[in-house]
Amino acid sequence: MNISVTIGSATFKNPVTVASGTFGHTEKYYDLEEVKQLGALTPKTVTLKAREGNPPPRIVETPSGMLNAIGIENPGADGFIRTKLPALKKIGIPLIISILGHTDNEFELLTEKFNAAGGVSALELNLSCPNLGKAVLVAQDPLATHRVVKAVKKISRYPVIAKLAPNVTDITEIAKAAEEAGADGVSLVNTFSAMVIDVKKRASVLGNVTGGLSGPAIRPMAVHMVYAAAKKIKIPIIAMGGIMAAEDALQFLIAGATMVAVGTANFINPRAPLDVLEGIKAYMRKNKIKDIKEIIGSLRN
Amino acid sequence: MRKIQGIYKVASNEKLCPKFYRLCIDAQPIAKKVLPGQFIHIRTKDGFEPFFRRPFSVYRAKKHVEVFYEVVGPGTKIMSHMAKGDDIDVLGPLGTPFTFPPKGTKQVVMVAGGIGIAPFLMLSDVLCRERATALRGAELILLYGGRTRGHVYPMKEFKENGCQVHVATDDGSVGTKGRVSELFPKIHADRKTTFLYTCGPAPMMASVQAFAKKHGLHGEAACEEVMACALGACLGCSIKTTKGYKTVCCDGPVFDLHEVIFNH
Numbered sequence: 259m260n261i262s263v264t265i266g267s268a269t270f271k272n273p274v275t276v277a278s279g280t281f282g283h284t285e286k287y288y289d290l291e292e293v294k295q296l297g298a299l300t301p302k303t304v305t306l307k308a309r310e311g312n313p314p315p316r317i318v319e320t321p322s323g324m325l326n327a328i329g330i331e332n333p334g335a336d337g338f339i340r341t342k343l344p345a346l347k348k349i350g351i352p353l354i355i356s357i358l359g360h361t362d363n364e365f366e367l368l369t370e371k372f373n374a375a376g377g378v379s380a381l382e383l384n385l386s387c388p389n390l391g392k393a394v395l396v397a398q399d400p401l402a403t404h405r406v407v408k409a410v411k412k413i414s415r416y417p418v419i420a421k422l423a424p425n426v427t428d429i430t431e432i433a434k435a436a437e438e439a440g441a442d443g444v445s446l447v448n449t450f451s452a453m454v455i456d457v458k459k460r461a462s463v464l465g466n467v468t469g470g471l472s473g474p475a476i477r478p479m480a481v482h483m484v485y486a487a488a489k490k491i492k493i494p495i496i497a498m499g500g501i502m503a504a505e506d507a508l509q510f511l512i513a514g515a516t517m518v519a520v521g522t523a524n525f526i527n528p529r530a531p532l533d534v535l536e537g538i539k540a541y542m543r544k545n546k547i548k549d550i551k552e553i554i555g556s557l558r559n
Numbered sequence: 560m561r562k563i564q565g566i567y568k569v570a571s572n573e574k575l576c577p578k579f580y581r582l583c584i585d586a587q588p589i590a591k592k593v594l595p596g597q598f599i600h601i602r603t604k605d606g607f608e609p610f611f612r613r614p615f616s617v618y619r620a621k622k623h624v625e626v627f628y629e630v631v632g633p634g635t636k637i638m639s640h641m642a643k644g645d646d647i648d649v650l651g652p653l654g655t656p657f658t659f660p661p662k663g664t665k666q667v668v669m670v671a672g673g674i675g676i677a678p679f680l681m682l683s684d685v686l687c688r689e690r691a692t693a694l695r696g697a698e699l700i701l702l703y704g705g706r707t708r709g710h711v712y713p714m715k716e717f718k719e720n721g722c723q724v725h726v727a728t729d730d731g732s733v734g735t736k737g738r739v740s741e742l743f744p745k746i747h748a749d750r751k752t753t754f755l756y757t758c759g760p761a762p763m764m765a766s767v768q769a770f771a772k773k774h775g776l777h778g779e780a781a782c783e784e785v786m787a788c789a790l791g792a793c794l795g796c797s798i799k800t801t802k803g804y805k806t807v808c809c810d811g812p813v814f815d816l817h818e819v820i821f822n823h
């Protein structure tokens with residue numbers, strides 16, 4: 259059974275990774291032998307300078323999902339490369355590093371830092387974090403998306419993946435802009451802008467007022483966006499959006515995704531990415547599918 | 560993953576007073592490892608309603624892992640209907656435990672508000688043992704504040720551990736009338752020999768912090784925040800401290816009393 263997939267020049271032994279910001283403290287809580295089974299690890303987004311994140315409360319439970327407004331708390335690129343990257347490299351599976359610049363130049367500087375650090379399989383450009391108080395996200399503007407992807411692509415020694423926002427009128431337009439700028443793949447989708455109000459206090463529950471919705475609540479919308487984008491672009495799609503089990507991941511693969519990322523499910527079931535991987539293999543065995551490529555984009559209607 | 564996740568059996572589930580319940584879980588691997596102040600993260604039900612797991616301080620870990628809880632929302636409501644023999648999905652033990660009072664401590668005071676009493680029985684179990692050695696001759700005191708009579712239960716295990724128990728209720732239906740701060744005169748405020756622990760609503764812990772600051776006392780606070788992963792991954796449960804944002808799940812739930820900024 260062949261379940262390996264490629265994005266640009268990067269090869270992954272299977273199509274399952276974790277969504278950025280949902281997997282941490284690997285060494286303390288996880289069985290590394292299990293983690294090594296994943297196709298790739300995608301750590302939390304790194305910015306050029308350290309960020310302390312948004313005021314609490316940062317999360318709230320919603321029907322079949324959650325809102326978060328963490329605000330990209332991270333040690334900054336230098337801190338990440340010094341304190342976190344060595345342990346991540348040691349795990350020995352491909353790393354997809356998520357980066358976020360506040361300007362085009364910051365994206366370039368981040369790219370240069372990871373070019374120098376080495377040991378990375380791909381860069382994922384976070385063009386779509388909804389929690390940083392920006393009026394318009396890069397991924398809400400096809401021209402800006404094109405510009406950032408092109409700038410990074412020009413200097414990156416790694417394949418470049420653009421992580422896009424679902425809060426757009428036409429996802430295919432943005433995905434196309436990324437493809438035309440030379441992106442090796444797109445990640446679909448980041449969280450949906452959302453809020454929950456405490457009616458007793460007449461105040462938003464989150465310290466940041468608004469947040470991003472994730473979990474099974476967004477899955478059908480995410481599946482639809484992957485389906486729509488896959489029809490319009492040729493580069494691979496990493497799909498995410500409420501994948502809790504293998505069947506959810508298979509929906510995205512059938513809709514046209516090449517890889518899948520398990521995100522919010524990690525918070526409920528730390529074994530979810532492995533359960534998804536095992537479930538995909540079981541589905542292939544049961545349906546006598548020899549190559550994962552037979553599933554990707556295999557929608558029959 | 561496997562290291563910390565297990566499906567266990569409910570051993571018992573009982574209502575101790577109108578507001579509080581005790582759930583006992585047959586979870587030997589956790590009972591053997593857990594330290595006072597640590598917590599477990601319970602999935603109350605398969606499916607996605609409620610969506611998050613729920614974190615609970617370990618109330619006691621002897622034969623079973625015990626959880627002391629109040630029904631406040633959908634998760635604890637489901638828990639209140641659990642019965643002996645039911646499966647329960649638990650992550651744990653998690654978080655940073657309490658540290659022990661320094662040598663020479665003569666009075667250990669636990670200040671609890673409502674369900675904030677949850678981490679203190681196990682702490683008192685360990686402190687009680689320590690009184691035979693490092694804490695010889697030290698007094699153990701529990702100052703407990705509840706809203707009404709419904710929030711008060713006998714607390715006989717604390718008494719068996721040699722704790723002096725003092726109770727205040729907001730409406731005066733049991734013990735002293737007023738907030739738990741009405742009981743602060745019981746504290747022998749000596750900076751070298753008194754050590755404080757507190758757990759409860761933020762305003763209550765803020766009052767303990769202010770008292771400690773005024774008298775130069777040291778102590779620790781067990782904090783609470785809504786949690787998703789409880790593994791330090793999502794950074795969702797961060798609270799403000801004098802050293803920046805810290806996660807309640809990994810950096811805490813126990814923090815230095817003077818480090819937490821309660822009124823953010």
